[in-house]
Amino acid sequence: MDSLKIKAHLHRTVRSGKRSHDTQVRYFWCRETGPQNGHAHYHMLILVNKNTFHSLGSFHRQGNNLGNYIIEAWLSGLGISPDIVADPERLYPTGAFS
Template sequence: MKRHDQNPNLSLYYDAQYLGYPVQTQKGPLVTEYLDRLWQVIHQALDEYGRVFAFRVDLRFPVEHYGPGHDDNSVMERFIASFRAKIRHNRNMALEVKAYAHDTAVRYVWCRELGQHGVPHYHLAFFLNYDAYCTLGQYEIGRVNLFNRLHEALASALGLTVHQVLGLVEFPESPFRLLKRGDIQSIADFFNRASYLCKAATKHYGNGVHSFGASRR
């Protein structure tokens, strides 16, 4: 097992399958420890919920607002905290209307990569209870849906308005999937898509800033 040349605590993974599931190796090796964590988070979600709403999203910084205060992952921490608070508020409101409204934990995996001009961006995968959320909603500012909560959370994390972060919250093609407990195909499909977060390329080590993070149980 080859160790990462910039971080010997990490090992590189070259195979096209991980635990029997396909993974993306087109852009070079993946990091075994990241794949392990992604696998754990998916199965923690499926252990709690028979159906899981899984989706991918990417976050970017406005170059003109990037500065020394963004050299760590504090923006990501604020973004996650804000998004979780919005989900909690929405579930509490739902319970006031319907006593048996479904709740959800907010599970996630993220990676930090460096792009042009050394400005970081983040790739994320979220996992929610499908009975609580089953769509991102219309991609239109001002609606009450997950699309808007993600924009509002990033705006809060950056200290900007929602309109200032338009274009900074990006969704890949077909960003979400329904994962079902025991449905190998649905799990394999999203695990393959999310394995992109586990690639070794474009991540930076040696500055004390984590390049990968995930929710705890």
């Protein structure tokens, strides 16, 4: 994830007069091969300070929230422009990971 976006988010929070908690993005990932078809897939765990990001937030494109930052980072990693994804809310219709 782009740490500059996280830093900008924290800066906006402070400028608006709200309390801000610093955070570092930590992550773990692993690659796994499917037993039936042999295709590789990935699992990822992202850790942030709960006082900074207590939820993923809305998945609307305009949102300055963790959910939107994750989607943009994922699309960037895949080399896909966020402009061609018509409705990011369709990626996670319940608005939460389980």
